[in-house]
Amino acid sequence: xxxxxIPLALALVLLSLGACTNHDQASNSSHxxxxxxxxxxINVPSAQTDxxxxxxxxxxxxxxxxxxxxxxxxxxxxxxWNEGEFDYTRFVIKKNKRVLFDSLKAGVTMEGGMKAAEExxxxxxxxxxxxxxxxxxxxxxxRPNSASIIVEELDGSMQVTMHDNIEAWFEDxxxxxxxxxxxxxxxxxxxxxxxxxxxxxxxxxxxxxSPALTHHYWEARLKQRERAFQDDPSEMTLDSLLxxxxxxxxxxxxKKQFPTFSKWAAQSKVDDGFVAEYEQFLSDETTTHERDxxxxxxxxxxxxx
Numbered sequence: 001x002x003x004x005x006i007p008l009a010l011a012l013v014l015l016s017l018g019a020c021t022n023h024d025q026a027s028n029s030s031h032x033x034x035x036x037x038x039x040x041x042i043n044v045p046s047a048q049t050d051x052x053x054x055x056x057x058x059x060x061x062x063x064x065x066x067x068x069x070x071x072x073x074x075x076x077x078x079x080x081w082n083e084g085e086f087d088y089t090r091f092v093i094k095k096n097k098r099v100l101f102d103s104l105k106a107g108v109t110m111e112g113g114m115k116a117a118e119e120x121x122x123x124x125x126x127x128x129x130x131x132x133x134x135x136x137x138x139x140x141x142x143r144p145n146s147a148s149i150i151v152e153e154l155d156g157s158m159q160v161t162m163h164d165n166i167e168a169w170f171e172d173x174x175x176x177x178x179x180x181x182x183x184x185x186x187x188x189x190x191x192x193x194x195x196x197x198x199x200x201x202x203x204x205x206x207x208x209x210s211p212a213l214t215h216h217y218w219e220a221r222l223k224q225r226e227r228a229f230q231d232d233p234s235e236m237t238l239d240s241l242l243x244x245x246x247x248x249x250x251x252x253x254x255k256k257q258f259p260t261f262s263k264w265a266a267q268s269k270v271d272d273g274f275v276a277e278y279e280q281f282l283s284d285e286t287t288t289h290e291r292d293x294x295x296x297x298x299x300x301x302x303x304x305x
Contacts (some may be wrong), residue, residue, distance in 0.1 A: 059092060059099070064251075068125035076100075078135065080122055084142040086112025086122065093135060093151060093158055101151050101158035108149065126172040129179035130202050136168060145186045150207075159227065162207050164230040164304045173199055173217050179205055182217070183303075190236070191281060193289075194243035198300045199297065209300035211215040218248050233265040235274040251290050255282055 035207070063079040070076075076095050080088035089112055093101040103110075108167055115123045118240040125136040132153045139147040144169035151158055162168070168183035181200040187194040199213035222244040238261065245254035259281045265272035 014133060038059070059102075065121075065123055067123055069124075069135075071126055071128050074133070076126065076133065076135070077203060078126075080113070082112075087115050088113045091124075091137065104182060106160065108123075108163070109140050110141055110147075114138045114140050127179050129170060134170070134179075136170060138167075141165070148183070150181075153255060157260040159304055161202070162303045166303065167195075173213055180304075186290045190239050190245070191278070192239060192242055192246060194247060196247070196296055198297065198301065200303060203250060206305070207303040209297070209302065211297040211300075214297045214300070215248070218238070218244055220252075222248060229261070230264050233261075233270055233272070233275075235278075238274065238278055240284075244294055246290060246298070249290075249294055251282065255279070296300075 018151070027256070043227065048196065051163060056212050059079070060081060062081065064082050065080045067078040068075055069078065074095055074134075076093055077097075079092045079094070081086045081090045083090075089110065090102075090104045091113065092099055092103070113123070113158075116125050116136070123137075127136070130152075134150055134152040137149045137151070139149060141147040142165040147165045147167060148162065148168040149160060150162040150168070152161045153159075166183040166185050167187075168181060170179040171182045172178065173182065175178045183200065184195040184197045197214075197217070199210045199217055200207040201210045201213070202208075225237070225241040225244050227253070229241045231300060242254055245251050260274045262272050265275050
């Protein structure tokens with residue numbers, strides 16, 4: 001069975017398999033907008049930028065893009081400039097035309113930033129979480145994997161609260177109405193080397209992993225991916241389902257389900273040979289690495305600033 005590194009678009013699809021709600025997804029726009037974090041986003045062409053205000057504040061003209069995001073009843077404007085090969089190399093967050101954060105003056109170093117949602121022309125994810133506005137930017141650094149930076153209004157000023165090599169987004173994971181940070185450090189591979197998607201909470205002035213919320217997240221994904229495989233049996237949906245079992249340390253339960261998996265595939269009139277291949281793959285001790293994932297949730301590292 002050939003091992004394949006999953007590229008960005010496919011990785012996000014695999015992570016979201018089985019979902020017709022919330023994160024499964026891809027939403028940011030790869031990541032979801034839930035009722036808890038729905039905001040009004042207005043994309044303003046650069047030609048509409050207030051040039052006089054930029055000159056008064058010392059900002060350069062020629063912003064390549066502007067987002068306007070409504071959070072807590074306030075409209076935040078984010079301007080972007082680019083001097084590199086990606087979408088932007090500098091961003092500024094403003095409210096009422098007053099600069100709150102300038103990535104250049106704050107000393108943020110990046111190779112370049114990337115649009116958060118290509119199809120919606122949104123360049124950052126703005127959310128209401130921890131009773132404060134937060135803005136998440138996706139960076140082109142750390143290729144072929146991802147990097148992200150979060151700027152939040154903390155202690156009365158906009159500050160960087162996370163800058164790390166991680167693919168990240170905000171999501172209401174437990175349905176509580178509050179937003180949690182979700183992310184993974186590197187993409188997965190097929191077969192059965194999934195991305196380690198974990199949930200992070202703000203504690204002690206840092207984003208730290210929450211094993212409890214991470215476990216809850218994957219229990220929900222297991223149910224969604226089981227439905228996805230039953231509805232559309234394929235090698236990819238089966239790998240996605242088995243990956244959820246693996247990350248929950250329940251691969252033993254999955255092995256007992258192979259007769260059911262074969263039945264679902266046969267009912268869908270698809271060639272179910274891939275089911276037998278995965279069953280054989282899991283029976284081979286030289287290829288099965290279940291022990292590598294036993295305590296992974298408790299070994300996730302806090303995120304850097």
